[in-house]
Amino acid sequence: MNAIVxxxxxxxxxxxxxxxxxxxxxxxxxxxxASTRRAYxxxxxxxxxxxxxxxxxxxxxxxxxxxxxxxxxxxAGSRPSTLGRRVSAIRYxxxxxxxxxxxxxxxxxxxxxGIRRTVGTAPRKKTPATADRIVSMAFATGTNRKGxxxxxxxxxxxxxxxxxxxxxxxxVEDLExxxxxxxxxxxxxxxxxxxxxxxxxxxxxSVACPVAALKAWLAAAGISSGAIFRSVKKGGAVGGRxxxxxxADIVKTYxxxxxxxxxxxxxxxxxxxxxxxxxxxxxxxxxxMDQSRHRSVETLRGYVxxxxxxxxxxxxxLL
Numbered sequence: 001m002n003a004i005v006x007x008x009x010x011x012x013x014x015x016x017x018x019x020x021x022x023x024x025x026x027x028x029x030x031x032x033x034a035s036t037r038r039a040y041x042x043x044x045x046x047x048x049x050x051x052x053x054x055x056x057x058x059x060x061x062x063x064x065x066x067x068x069x070x071x072x073x074x075x076a077g078s079r080p081s082t083l084g085r086r087v088s089a090i091r092y093x094x095x096x097x098x099x100x101x102x103x104x105x106x107x108x109x110x111x112x113x114g115i116r117r118t119v120g121t122a123p124r125k126k127t128p129a130t131a132d133r134i135v136s137m138a139f140a141t142g143t144n145r146k147g148x149x150x151x152x153x154x155x156x157x158x159x160x161x162x163x164x165x166x167x168x169x170x171x172v173e174d175l176e177x178x179x180x181x182x183x184x185x186x187x188x189x190x191x192x193x194x195x196x197x198x199x200x201x202x203x204x205x206s207v208a209c210p211v212a213a214l215k216a217w218l219a220a221a222g223i224s225s226g227a228i229f230r231s232v233k234k235g236g237a238v239g240g241r242x243x244x245x246x247x248a249d250i251v252k253t254y255x256x257x258x259x260x261x262x263x264x265x266x267x268x269x270x271x272x273x274x275x276x277x278x279x280x281x282x283x284x285x286x287x288x289m290d291q292s293r294h295r296s297v298e299t300l301r302g303y304v305x306x307x308x309x310x311x312x313x314x315x316x317x318l319l
Contacts, residue, residue, distance in 0.1 A: 035165055035244070043089035046073075059097055063105030066090060070111050080116045087112060127264040129251060129273035130280075134158045135208045137254035145220050146232040149242075150250050152217040153229060155210035157247065157270035159202045160184060161292040164247035164267035170228045172218070180204060181211050186293070200291055275300065279307035 044058075047069055051058035056065050070083055078086075091103040102108060129137065138154045141147040157167050166186050176183040182202040204211045214228070221230065221238045231239035231246070248267035255269075256262040271292065278288050285300055294300050 039085060040089040040092055043086040044093050047086065047090055059093060060099040061090065061094070061102050063102040063107050066102045066105075066108045067111040070108070070115065074115050074119060080112075080119055083112065083115060126266040126269050126272070127260075128276040129154075129158065129255070129265060129269040131158070131273070131277040133255075133258070133260065134270065134273060136258045137251075138208045138213070140254050140257045145217075145236045145238065148213070148217045148220050149229065149232055150254065152210070152213040153242075153247060153250050154254065154270065155205070155208055155213045156202065157251075157267075158274050159205070159210040160200055161271045161274040162186075163271060164244045167247055168227075168229050168242045168244050172223060172225050172228055175214075175228075177211070182214070198293055200293075272303065275303040276307050279304040 047061075047066075048058040050069050050072065051061065051065065056062070058065075066087070070087070073083055073086070074080075087103050087108070091101045094101045094103075134154055138151050141151040141154070153167065156162070157164070160167070166188075169188065170184065170186075174185040174187065180201070181204045184200050184202055186198045186200065202210055218224070218228070221232075223230070223238070227241040229242040231242055233239055244267070251265050251267055251269055252262035255265040275288055275292060278291075279285075285297060285304060288294075288300055288303075289297070292300070
């Protein structure tokens, strides 16, 4: 899905504007995070393929077409959260192309409300990779380059409560070592789309130290600048920046290696595992917010509740 600068029909613009219009299109694309743009492109391609098979227009699309697509997709097993994102992708494509958004039509909105009411909106949560699980997984990685990288991914991902996109975006230049650990600059994140930057602390550990693990990986890989986490090819050759999906694959691999069901874990398991573990230890919710970069106390309250669900329970001693 490419950004399009809409020009009213019949309007003649000087050729000298072409370079600026091209730049405007590039800037419009940067309005959304790269991960969002990828998801939107994928969702809109799915919509286009569905429309093509039925001989109807995808851009511009009629409201009836979008509503029918949503009804088909939910019957095929798509979750309401996925369909909500696809609605956003369709809306975004129409706005960029200068067309009225069919997703604003009440028929589309009513279809989505019906889907949420019928299917439900409860998220499918992945299992938290709590501190004990992360330590077990980290000790199962091995000592070759790939093992050292994976150990650093697991321990840093947990200790920083990183989103997987934040973790793979880190560069050596984003680190500052101190006596207590690393100061890490996160230059872009889901809650910092404009790149103001946020700094967090990675504490040294006594059992499984993320600082030591990261330094061991950088030394073994010969990395002194640029991307921290990179692919490792057969034979140990170090490649380019690690894709975000690989973080989830690493978590699943070592979850299975220590006897856990890999289907229950994902890249987010490290982030949720840190917050769950911190809540169990009685950490301040505001300190947890500092580390996880959450903007909403309500979002974090869920992790605290899960961690303390049996603590001082109202039913204690009743039966």
